[in-house]
Amino acid sequence: MSKKADAIEKEDVVIRFSGDSGDGMQLTGTLFSDTSAFIGNDLSTFPDYPAEIRAPQGTIGGVSGFQVHVGKTKVRTPGDYADILIAMNPAALKANEKWVKDGGTIILDEDSFDERGLTKAGFKTDDPIKEDKLDGFNIIKAPISSLTKEALKGMGLDPKSILRSKNMFALGMVYWIFDRPLSYTEDFFETKFKKKPLVIEANKKVLHAGYNYAETMEHMAPSYKVSPGNIDKGIYRNINGNIATAWGFIAAAEKANLKLFCGSYPITPATEILQELSIQKNLGVKTFQAEDEIAGICTSIGASFAGNLAITTTSGPGLALKSEAIGLAVMTELPLVVVDVQRGGPSTGLPTKPEQSDLMQALYGRNGESPVVVIAASSPSNCFHYAFTAAKIALEHMTPVILLTDGFIANGSEPWKIPTMAEYPAIKPPIVTEETKDWKPYARDAEKLARTWAIPGTKGLEHRVGGLEKDELKGSVSHDPLNHQKMVNLREEKVQRVSKFIPKLIVDGEDSGDLLVVGWGGTYGHLTTAVSQMQAEGKKISLAHFNYIKPLPENTAEVFSKFDKIVVCEINMGQFANYLRMTKPAFKYLQYNKVQGLPFTVVELVKHFQKLLEE
Amino acid sequence: MVESQNILTAKDFKSDQEVRWCPGCGDHAIMNAIQRALPELGIPKEKFAFISGIGCSSRFPYYMNTYGFHSIHGRASAIASGVKVTNPDLSVWQITGDGDALAIGGNHFIHVVRRNVDINIILFNNEIYGLTKGQYSPTSKFGAITKTSPYGTVEHPFHPGELVIGAQGKFFARSIDKNLKLSQEIFVEAARHKGASVVEVLQNCVIYNDKTHAALTDKEHKEDRTIILKHGEPMIFGKNRDKGLMLDAENMRLKVVELGEDYTEKDILVHNAENENPGIHLMLANMRYPDYPVAFGVIRNVKARTYDQSVQEQVDMVKSKSSIKNVDDLLRSGTTWEI
Numbered sequence: 001m002s003k004k005a006d007a008i009e010k011e012d013v014v015i016r017f018s019g020d021s022g023d024g025m026q027l028t029g030t031l032f033s034d035t036s037a038f039i040g041n042d043l044s045t046f047p048d049y050p051a052e053i054r055a056p057q058g059t060i061g062g063v064s065g066f067q068v069h070v071g072k073t074k075v076r077t078p079g080d081y082a083d084i085l086i087a088m089n090p091a092a093l094k095a096n097e098k099w100v101k102d103g104g105t106i107i108l109d110e111d112s113f114d115e116r117g118l119t120k121a122g123f124k125t126d127d128p129i130k131e132d133k134l135d136g137f138n139i140i141k142a143p144i145s146s147l148t149k150e151a152l153k154g155m156g157l158d159p160k161s162i163l164r165s166k167n168m169f170a171l172g173m174v175y176w177i178f179d180r181p182l183s184y185t186e187d188f189f190e191t192k193f194k195k196k197p198l199v200i201e202a203n204k205k206v207l208h209a210g211y212n213y214a215e216t217m218e219h220m221a222p223s224y225k226v227s228p229g230n231i232d233k234g235i236y237r238n239i240n241g242n243i244a245t246a247w248g249f250i251a252a253a254e255k256a257n258l259k260l261f262c263g264s265y266p267i268t269p270a271t272e273i274l275q276e277l278s279i280q281k282n283l284g285v286k287t288f289q290a291e292d293e294i295a296g297i298c299t300s301i302g303a304s305f306a307g308n309l310a311i312t313t314t315s316g317p318g319l320a321l322k323s324e325a326i327g328l329a330v331m332t333e334l335p336l337v338v339v340d341v342q343r344g345g346p347s348t349g350l351p352t353k354p355e356q357s358d359l360m361q362a363l364y365g366r367n368g369e370s371p372v373v374v375i376a377a378s379s380p381s382n383c384f385h386y387a388f389t390a391a392k393i394a395l396e397h398m399t400p401v402i403l404l405t406d407g408f409i410a411n412g413s414e415p416w417k418i419p420t421m422a423e424y425p426a427i428k429p430p431i432v433t434e435e436t437k438d439w440k441p442y443a444r445d446a447e448k449l450a451r452t453w454a455i456p457g458t459k460g461l462e463h464r465v466g467g468l469e470k471d472e473l474k475g476s477v478s479h480d481p482l483n484h485q486k487m488v489n490l491r492e493e494k495v496q497r498v499s500k501f502i503p504k505l506i507v508d509g510e511d512s513g514d515l516l517v518v519g520w521g522g523t524y525g526h527l528t529t530a531v532s533q534m535q536a537e538g539k540k541i542s543l544a545h546f547n548y549i550k551p552l553p554e555n556t557a558e559v560f561s562k563f564d565k566i567v568v569c570e571i572n573m574g575q576f577a578n579y580l581r582m583t584k585p586a587f588k589y590l591q592y593n594k595v596q597g598l599p600f601t602v603v604e605l606v607k608h609f610q611k612l613l614e615e
Numbered sequence: 616m617v618e619s620q621n622i623l624t625a626k627d628f629k630s631d632q633e634v635r636w637c638p639g640c641g642d643h644a645i646m647n648a649i650q651r652a653l654p655e656l657g658i659p660k661e662k663f664a665f666i667s668g669i670g671c672s673s674r675f676p677y678y679m680n681t682y683g684f685h686s687i688h689g690r691a692s693a694i695a696s697g698v699k700v701t702n703p704d705l706s707v708w709q710i711t712g713d714g715d716a717l718a719i720g721g722n723h724f725i726h727v728v729r730r731n732v733d734i735n736i737i738l739f740n741n742e743i744y745g746l747t748k749g750q751y752s753p754t755s756k757f758g759a760i761t762k763t764s765p766y767g768t769v770e771h772p773f774h775p776g777e778l779v780i781g782a783q784g785k786f787f788a789r790s791i792d793k794n795l796k797l798s799q800e801i802f803v804e805a806a807r808h809k810g811a812s813v814v815e816v817l818q819n820c821v822i823y824n825d826k827t828h829a830a831l832t833d834k835e836h837k838e839d840r841t842i843i844l845k846h847g848e849p850m851i852f853g854k855n856r857d858k859g860l861m862l863d864a865e866n867m868r869l870k871v872v873e874l875g876e877d878y879t880e881k882d883i884l885v886h887n888a889e890n891e892n893p894g895i896h897l898m899l900a901n902m903r904y905p906d907y908p909v910a911f912g913v914i915r916n917v918k919a920r921t922y923d924q925s926v927q928e929q930v931d932m933v934k935s936k937s938s939i940k941n942v943d944d945l946l947r948s949g950t951t952w953e954i
Contacts (some may be wrong), residue, residue, distance in 0.1 A: 038952045050777050129887075237951045253943045261701050263693075281930045283935030283945065286701060288926075291726040295693035298723075300688070302666070302697025305684055306705070310697070347851070418946045456682035456705055457660045464630070464676050466685025476632060477677065522665075 004107045007179060014079030015174065017167075018086030021064040024167040028086075029066025030238075030413075035184045036070045037238055037415045040228025043070045044525065045413045046078035046599070051351045053262070055241055058112075058120035060523055063095040070178075076525035077544050078377075078412060080601035081476030083224070084177070086146070086170050088112065090121035090128060097132055105138040105222055107173060109166065111145035128553025137611035142213065142218050144169050151209040152202055154340040161199075162567065165206045170462030172210020177221050182207055183205075194408035195509060216260075239379040241415035242272035245313075245339060250283055252311045252365050255388075256395055256427035261308040263288040265318065268351040269506065270341035273313040297338065299464065301325060304334040305465065307431070307455030309391055311337040316345045316358045319402075327366045327401055330491060333442070333451050333467040335394035335429065339387070342406040344597045352599030354408035356508040356521055357572040360404040363550055363579065369488045371495040373397070374550040376404040376521035381416035386547060395429040397498055398450040406571070406598050409522040410444060419423065434459040441465065441475035448501075449494040451475075499551035505559050509542030515612055516563035518589075520546040520576050521598055527569060530605035541609060549576070552583060560587045567592055567612055619938045625650040627660060641792030641818035642672055645739060648790075649708075650679075655803050658706050666695040668715040671746050673820075675710040689720025692727040695734045696922075698905035703923045706806060707734040713754040714744050718771050721753070728808040729783040730922040731810040735803070735922065740774055740816045743824035751766040761823075775815045776900025776914060780829035780893045786812035787900060792819055793832050797911060804913050810921045817909075830904055840904050844912035846888040849880055852908050859883035862895070869898045871907060888916040 015032065017025045026047055033045050048065040068458035069079035077369050082569030083099040087093040089112040092487045100106060118126060125131045129139055148166040178614055187206055193199040214221050222297045222513040239247075253260035262285070264274040278287045286303075297312040297469055304310035330337045344350025362374045373393050377386035383405055387600045390403040429434060441463045442451050454461035463475060471478040472486055507516075508528055521529040522547050531543040546552070560566055567590040577589045592608050594600060628650040636642045637794040653663065663681035667673035669688035670922070675802050676683030686694050691709045691809035699707045699847075709727075711855070716724045727734065743761065744750040750763040754775070758767040779787045786808045798816060817828045831841050842852035844862070850860040861882055863870040872878045896915040903906060939945050 011859050034950065174832055235947065235951050235953050237946070237949065247942070250945065254942045261697065263697055280939075280945070281933035282939045284930055284934065284941070286926055286930060288696070288700060290693065291722050294690060295696075295726070298690040298693030299697035299700070301686070301696035302699075303701040304665075304683075304697075305694070306698040306702040307703045310701075325690065333683075372655055418951065421942050421946075456664045456702060457661055461660070462661055462681050462683075464679075464683035464685065465685075466676070467687050468685065472838060527785055538722060589638050 007214055007223040009227070009456060010224050010364060011073070011226070012069060012075060013084070013178070013226055014067065014082045015071045015084045015086070016065055016067045016082035016096060016099060016601060017170070018063055018065040018088045018092035019167065020091070021052070021062050022057070023088050024164065025064050025066050025088070028167045029068055030170050031171060031185050031188060032180075033068045033413070034188070034238060035175070035180050036068070037236065037391065038184050039180065039530055040231060041070045041226055042123050042229070042231055042415060043068055044075045044078045045069075046408065049352055055432060057149050058091055058117055060091045060095045060121060063092050065092075065096060070226050070229055073231070075414075076529050076601070077602060078205060079580045080603050084174070086174065088166070088170065090117045090123055091130060091357070094121045096124065096204065097134060100137060103136060103138070103142060103557070105600070106134065107140045107142060109144035109170070109564065110141040111143050114334055123558045125379070125407055125465070138222065141494055142173065147209060147213060148206050149165055151153045155198065155202055156217055157198070157202055160318060161202070166204040168203050169210035169213070172207040173214040173221070176211045176214035178224050178226065181463045182457060183520055208531050212440060214362055225546070226535070234417040236415045236417055238413050239381050239384070239416045240411055241377065241383040241409040242270070242341070242411070243276050243386045244381055244383035245274035245377070245403070245405060245410070245414070246280070248384040249277070249309065249311055249337070249391055250285060251384070251421060251424060252305070252381035252388045252391030252427060253285075254283070254421065254530060255424055256391070256429055258395075258429070260285045261288070261300060261303035261310045262313065263290050263303065263310070264313045265290050265293045265296045267293070267315045267318045267412050269343055270313045270315045270339065272410070273339060273341070290300065293347045294325060297322040297325040297531070300336060301332075301334060302409065304329070305456070306331070309395060310335070311339065311391070313339040315341050315343050316349065316361065319358060319361055323366045326372065327370045328467050329400040330366070330370045331371060331467050333398045333522065335398055335453070336392045336400040337387070337394050337403055338400060339403045339405065341410045342404060350597040352407060354404060354406040355571050355597065356523070356597060357595070358404065359549070359572065359579065369492065371385070371492045372550070373401040373498050374404065375397055375401065375497055375548050376546070378411060378547055380409050380412045380414050382434065392425070392427045392500055393501070395427055396450065397448050398430065398453060399495060404521055406522040429453055432458070438460065440473045442470055442473050449499055496551045499554050500615040501555060502548045502569040504555045505544055505546065505553040507542050507544050507559055508532070508540070510540065512562035513540035513542050514564050515609060516544070516566045517541065517543045517609065518566055518568045518576075518580075519543065519570070523569060523571060524607060526600040526602055530602045530609065533602070534604060535610060539613060540614065546576070549579070557584050557586065560584060565590060565612060569605065571595065571599070620803045620949055623654040623660060625654060628653050628680055632677045634678050635674065635915055636671060637821055639821040640671070641741065641820070642675070642739065644792045644816060645737070645798060647677060647680060647817050648795045649802055652802035652806070654797045656706065656806050663708065664698055665710060665951070666687050666691045666698060667710040669746070670712040670715045670744075672710055672712040673715060679854045680860070689715055689718070690723060691715065692720060692723035692736070696727055696730070696732045698733050699732050700923045700926055703733070703927060709734055709736045711736060711750045713738065713742060717753040717775065717778070725778065725782040728779055728784045728811045728813065731785060731919055733774055733809050733921040733923050734811060735802070735805045735809065736813045738813060739818045740775060740815050740825055741818045741820040742827050743820050743869050745823050746818045749823035753866070774901055775813065777897060778812045780897050780900065780915065784813055785810045785915065785917045785919045786913070787896070787915045789815045789909070789911050790810070791817040791828060791831060791911065794911070795909065796895070801913060804916065808916055810919055823948050831909055840908055842908040842910055842913060844888070844899065844910055846886055846913065846916065849883040849885050851880065851883055869907065888913050889918070891917055
């Protein structure tokens with residue numbers, strides 16, 4: 001690789017690949033991300049794809065995008081705006097032009113900008129640049145389709161396969177612009193198409209053609225350099241939130257010495273967890289693709305009764321269907337983790353877009369006084385940690401736990417320094433053995449208030465559980481008024497006691513100041529980036545980000561009390577803010593809310609915090 | 616399953632809970648029959664799990680001194696599936712009613728049958744909602760007058776056997792609360808069958824649907840109105856064992872014939888519960904009084920792979936071939952890099 005002398009050195013750069021949903025943009029983006037990670041950059045990715053599998057070709061509805069933010073040092077968001085946009089057709093340009101930085105570069109496949117393509121994308125003239133006032137951008141029109149065809153001429157491939165590899169031409173161009181090696185991607189072809197040497201050769205050819213093309217038109221394309229930076233030593237891998245969630249549960253099962261069972265029903269954007277667990281039968285995982293959401297959770301409750309680490313995975317509409325069964329797990333005090341990968345609602349809503357609007361549903365969306373533990377992961381890779389923790393709490397405290405993630409962190413990926421299982425604590429569920437004398441199903445330990453778990457098959461501990469109110473000790477049916485009061489109190493107190501076993505709330509920045517930004521779950525990357533930018537400018541702003549929602553960390557009020565203003569930022573209309581008003585009423589909570597099926601942007605957050613500081 | 620060391624009796628399966636079904640309810644007899652059947656199986660008590668949904672019959676697990684789970688309406692099939700799949704060593708029983716299994720739980724019911732999860736489903740069919748005090752159920756006869764159908768239902772009832780066979784069920788049997796001995800025999804056979812075994816027990820609700828099955832229990836006529844099927848035996852019935860079933864091939868249906876001059880035993884169909892083809896089984900399950908005798912006994916009993924067994928085998932197979940033996944291996948599998 002020739003080093004380009006005039007390359008612009010950048011701290012970080014954002015690239016957005018976009019095209020028709022069949023154009024392979026997700027793969028292109030992933031390959032670029034992998035190469036960047038291998039050479040020592042940090043990064044964060046965000047796939048943005050339509051709900052339809054193949055929406056009409058060439059239309060805006062069918063545009064699939066993949067954004068990656070590559071940096072020298074820690075990168076916490078996929079970036080607000082792109083430095084470079086690759087648009088494989090007019091619709092991709094139309095859909096994404098608003099996401100390019102002023103003066104940024106847009107690479108177009110000019111072959112696709114014919115009359116038909118332009119019309120389909122909704123352009124009214126034959127000059128989209130002029131029409132949409134894109135003159136201020138550095139537009140590179142490259143004949144990607146025709147040069148791809150040219151490169152593959154005479155190889156004996158059918159026209160469809162030829163056209164399908166044009167994404168590799170675009171990738172080759174981007175590799176030249178960022179001076180990235182092609183070798184990792186070539187290795188990928190070798191493994192992926194092991195049995196199809198012709199396909200390997202074709203892909204390599206096109207990748208090189210794109211690279212060489214960019215080089216020959218050097219005067220037009222910018223050339224960037226994002227050097228490897230200061231990243232912790234260790235072994236890394238890329239991971240997205242859904243895979244990390246699945247693996248976190250497998251890890252918890254190993255540490256608890258239990259079998260893992262997942263009963264679930266496919267639903268976007270949670271399906272990948274079920275898929276991943278179905279692969280991992282090698283570690284003894286049993287998965288059950290149920291006939292519906294209700295059967296998903298009910299098979300898991302059965303598995304929990306039978307002595308397994310049982311989980312179920314879903315998204316908002318599915319959580320609604322599962323609510324009666326969650327109540328059953330509350331009443332029977334069986335360990336269970338319910339994962340809700342949140343998406344835009346209500347109803348079917350925005351299946352592929354992130355939102356944080358299931359919080360109230362998770363906390364309160366059941367009949368009766370039905371408390372559960374609610375925790376939230378806040379980055380793709382820490383889904384591993386919070387899945388593990390959700391399972392640990394469920395098993396040790398004998399309670400259902402709802403783990404909230406969202407479409408943004410579930411599908412987004414980042415490099416992850418791989419932990420060793422030795423770093424993780426043991427999980428000790430209160431299983432009783434047949435020697436236990438005078439055992440009572442609902443007797444509890446004094447510290448956690450957890451009941452014990454007698455697994456069917458254990459001699460002498462035959463007992464019945466169920467959805468009717470339980471006698472406080474024997475667990476038999478009780479309609480006694482005072483017993484019911486006592487049990488309602490106990491179930492709530494048991495959940496509240498979890499606060500003694502979770503970490504304290506950490507403040508990012510000074511412990512006191514003018515403004516405390518409060519967030520929870522998947523918004524962490526954007527909030528911390530915005531807050532640390534402002535801290536660097538000397539502003540007295542800090543961030544308190546919650547992963548534990550019910551119960552809240554014990555020091556929550558103490559943290560809040562040291563700031564003049566508190567602003568709660570959420571991708572919903574203020575559910576956490578309202579929860580805080582109920583549980584910590586001594587403070588005034590300002591709100592910053594957005595519900596557009598999109599993550600926050602750092603720019604809008606900074607602007608808003610600035611305003612609050614000036615008021 | 617482990618063979619029991621000690622010999623159990625029906626009494627060992629009674630719990631300390633007071634049985635709260637109405638006096639005269641058919642549920643009492645069905646429970647007695649199950650408690651008598653269990654000791655015959657040679658399975659230790661702690662290996663039994665009884666799972667139910669909601670309804671009168673679903674109170675059943677509380678009265679059994681075994682592991683038990685009284686769950687939520689309609690979901691017992693799903694919960695029982697979870698228990699059996701993860702703990703195949705248990706003998707899992709689902710206790711359900713016509714409303715619980717065929718209305719709110721209809722979806723789970725057909726799927727547990729289709730998957731052939733090795734559980735025993737005892738379906739108490741009284742053709743009424745008892746616990747909510749007398750509304751029609753999916754098995755109520757067309758025109759039934761109930762609290763929610765004061766002018767008669769306008770719904771066609773489900774026939775559980777037809778549904779089971781339609782869902783590719785491998786085991787279907789029918790009994791009636793009053794015939795304790797027959798019920799006991801059938802429960803034993805159901806338990807020994809590997810796969811989803813469905814036993815429909817016609818049960819009398821003494822309060823809201825009294826005598827709905829009276830035509831079949833009437834001392835004088837019951838033997839002429841019912842037939843007890845036995846695998847390998849001719850389909851003969853009647854007080855004087857003078858009637859039989861033949862296949863009316865021309866009309867593709869069964870017909871009842873009198874034994875005597877026109878027909879002899881050799882003309883009568885021999886019951887083959889193990890026939891893979893469900894054609895005759897469906898006809899037998901659908902026989903209704905007064906056109907036909909109602910069929911009791913094991914109507915269908917066909918061997919097939921069970922879901923729980925296949926799941927376990929797949930896990931074992933993948934495990935034996937994989938180089939990933941623990942979570943540390945998993946985390947380091949695939950593409951990684953070192954910084």
